Amino acid sequence: MQQRKPDLDHIMVTINHPFGTIETPLSEWIAIGPGTRPLLAPSAAYDTETGAALPLSVIPFRYRNTLLSRLLVRLKLLPNPWPNT
Numbered sequence: 001m002q003q004r005k006p007d008l009d010h011i012m013v014t015i016n017h018p019f020g021t022i023e024t025p026l027s028e029w030i031a032i033g034p035g036t037r038p039l040l041a042p043s044a045a046y047d048t049e050t051g052a053a054l055p056l057s058v059i060p061f062r063y064r065n066t067l068l069s070r071l072l073v074r075l076k077l078l079p080n081p082w083p084n085t
Helices: 027-033 067-074
Strands: 011-017 020-025 042-047
Touching: 020 027, 042 067
Parallel strands: none
Antiparallel strands: 011 020, 011 042
């Protein structure tokens, strides 16, 4: 049985914020990013339709906001996902 690929609007990401845990749709994270807290990054993901945990690989690499992805953006090896922040 082939598994379906989750839709971006049906993926929730968990962000560990200094003031608590935040959950937001992946589509919103992709659109807005970390905002004024540049080091925030998704720590978990799940499918809202099934409740199943998903690997962080469902998040396109340039939107993961990890140390490596930020470095690759600075080196211009990845496009800046949030150029206005």
